Amino acid sequence: MKSKNLLLIIIVGAILLFGGCACSGYNSMVKLDENVKNKWNNVQSDYQRRADLIPNLVNTVKGAANFEQETLTRLVEARAKATSVQVDPSNLTPEKLAEFQQAQAGVSGALGRLLAVVENYPDLKANQNFRDLQAQLEGTENRIKVSRNDFNAAVQGYNSTVRTFPNNIFANMFGFNVKNGFTADPGSEKAPNVQF
Numbered sequence: 001m002k003s004k005n006l007l008l009i010i011i012v013g014a015i016l017l018f019g020g021c022a023c024s025g026y027n028s029m030v031k032l033d034e035n036v037k038n039k040w041n042n043v044q045s046d047y048q049r050r051a052d053l054i055p056n057l058v059n060t061v062k063g064a065a066n067f068e069q070e071t072l073t074r075l076v077e078a079r080a081k082a083t084s085v086q087v088d089p090s091n092l093t094p095e096k097l098a099e100f101q102q103a104q105a106g107v108s109g110a111l112g113r114l115l116a117v118v119e120n121y122p123d124l125k126a127n128q129n130f131r132d133l134q135a136q137l138e139g140t141e142n143r144i145k146v147s148r149n150d151f152n153a154a155v156q157g158y159n160s161t162v163r164t165f166p167n168n169i170f171a172n173m174f175g176f177n178v179k180n181g182f183t184a185d186p187g188s189e190k191a192p193n194v195q196f
Contacts, residue, residue, distance in 0.1 A: 025170040032158040036179055037089035039151040043182075046144045047082070047104060053140060054079045054107075057133045061114065061124060071117050075110040082107045094180045101182065111137065152181035 058072050082103040087096045115134070118124055159178050162171035171177075 025167045026174055029158075029162055029167065029171060029174070029176045032154070032161050033176065036092075036151070036154045036158050039147070039154040040087070040089040040092065043144070043147040043151050044087075046140060046147045050107065050137065050140045050144065051079050051083050053133060053137055054111075057114075057130075057137065060127065060129045060133060061118070063127075071110075071114050075107075075114055078103075078106040078110040092179050097180055097182070148182045155179045155181040 054075060058076060061072060085100050085103040087100050118130075124130055161167050162176045162178060
């Protein structure tokens, strides 16, 4: 009789221990998943800020006489494409992240071409509105970099938790999958060739 009670106590204790680990692991994974979603929303917010600044920049540049219309058209088209790509933070697939990054790279490239062409327009470079917008864009690009780094750090913390034992058992049981972060754009390992 005494051994039956001891066996029952051991079984109940093991169940409580397993249940406690499962609850604790599940709750920590939920918190980390929510943190990843929050960091992703910050990334999107910073990219949206950049997209919101572009129409003001385009209108300021349009005011400069004889400016290349093709450069502005490419920038507006790149912005439209970038704002149409939406990524659900609860479904961060590698394909959607790559699509998002490609669209944003198009905006970055178009902005770079615009700023390079502006060098030929001294009146535009002297325009205070243009300089203010250029400074805001530079600050926004820095915000985007910080947000992307924060997002990658959140993804790393989440992935570390869902891949370590015993959390990996509960992660598989509850559907917590490894997430992908931002990677460098293709070709970014090569330094740009600047010629004057």
